[in-house]
Amino acid sequence: MTTHAAPSTSSPQPGGTSVDPAVRVGLYETMVLSRTYEEAILREYHADKGPGFDIGKGLVPGEMHLSAGQEPVAAGVCAHLTAEDAVTATHRPHHFAIAHGVDLRKMTAEIFGRETGLGRGRGGHMHLFDPDTHFSCSGIIAEGYPPALGQAFAFQRRGGSQIAVAVTGEGAANQGAFHESLNLAARWLLPVVFVIEDNDWAISVLRSASTAIGSNADRAAAYGMPGERVEDNDVEGIYGAAQRAVARARAGQGPSLIEVHTLRLWGHFEGDAQGYRPELADVPMQDPIPRYEQTLRAAGHLDDAAAARIKDAASARVEDAITYAKNSPVPDPGSATSYVFA
Template sequence: MTTRAARPSIPQPSGGAAGDALDPAVRRGLYETMVLSRTYEEAILREYHADKGPGFDIGKGLIPGEMHLSAGQEPVAAGICAHLTTDDAVTATHRPHHFAVAHGVDLRRMTAEIFGREGGLGRGRGGHMHLFDPATHFSCSGIIAEGYPPALGQAFAFHRQGTDRIAVAVTGEGAANQGAFHESLNLAARWRLPVVFVVEDNDWGISVARTASTAVDSNADRAVAYGIPGERIEGNEVEAVHDAARRAVARARAGEGPSLIEVHTLRLWGHFEGDAQGYRFDLEEAPSHDPLPRYEARLREAGVLDDTAVEQIRSAASERVEDAIAFAMSSPVPDPASATSYVFA
């Protein structure tokens, strides 16, 4: 007999949250970060598909190779990074742009890297899954759960230096079944390292539903096994994420050790560009749960935003993003003769 995985549940809003008491400037800032991130992803989507035809050739175009975009997951990055400075470290996943944007990575150099140009963060050698920015202590990797152990190293260094700097390690819900996830939680708890572990549960590990791959309903429940706080945020609500992150970051800075936050978020687009998504039971209803218009409506109702403010925020985001695209396209392509350069420090 064959069995079918249970249908993933789209994140549902949970009504009034503690965030309703947030300062209006903070709420507007969260919205601005989400708009900038979405505007950036829409522009990358546009440029990625502009010259992939005829048909779809993943190796062609201005942006060759795979592309994993984060539309729908903006609340996680905005809510977490609102409590960080560029002295704190963030290790992100193969779907990293929203966290890079929220953490202040230079848009021009990040975009040039995505385009494979010399002006990029890694001189065009790394591409979109291997962004590395020492200026903001940001990194990401195409290897599942790879960011957790390096975050421990950074947190250990911060601790030894006697600072209140922290590391934030991000992964997806599928990677929470990897050994690196459990080993990292164990060691961070044992050494009381200043780390905030973040799990983005977008319901799908590529094409496998979380309900078919994971034995627990919430990865946050796994925190108790390591003696640390664990919290799951439903509804993909940025202010709820902000509230949970406030507690976890304060705990880490105070030397009280790590915390785990899981956010039930939403992947609006494919696992990668070109993904037909035939496996998704929730595809038709997903756009109606887009967190960006939902949060905008909430802020309009609260009097934080009006038509003028929304237009200003969107225009400013578009101007920054288009400037970054133009910078990337004007940056030179690396000389093939330099392929072996920068391999070793």
């Protein structure tokens, strides 16, 4: 399970936030684990099924939306959360699930459609649900915002310091559920942090071509809450913004909105030719993980041996989860109507 880093001091960041060297390395570890996982899922999604399978490839059923490039958002936000806090993610959810500590074996088994998965193999990768960490996601655009309000309302009524984090993409910020959720959260002063992952492409349409305002963070003011935009996919900038927003929510001061200009390294889904992206040749150079690794090396927080240990540990965890999923049973077809509620 991922250990969530606690706020501490060192390395000044915008807005007065500072990040301790151990926390910086922890952010890097979370990003590496998430990327290692996505690369393995990508590999398995396109792998030959083996003898006896004549049609198609891969052991992973359904569509696949991978979060490579967006790891800084999950790492920076979830560093301030515990398993008692709630997270609702998007249809591109793996990085947030990993950063929030969802069981890697059970999540992988669910993605592979196996009986040992989080939803007994019935939900797949866009419908992960883990009550142990209050994590959920959905393939419906902006769907996670209203459930996050319900969780935040329950936390508020119960008392204590639990909060909810609701994540969506920049395209979903034009949905009615987005605006209704911000309005209600502000009206009820709910302990919720709204996060927008702006990867530029709402499937295949630039934000500037579909949204009347330059930054969705500016929309927060219309609902009486702080709004902050973090540029350059900067994990420490995200960490600082999340630290402020989470502290506000835990103190009973109500919701905040954070928009992060992040990066989608790969297609909207596996098989997306991405002919709509004129900047594709420059995308690999914007990869946030080698960039942050260089930052940590320059600061003396990371060397060859430490980097190798982190990558090896991530690979071991991921391959263990993949093996567990492959060795898990598929659901009995006779149970197709089980766990179906109307």
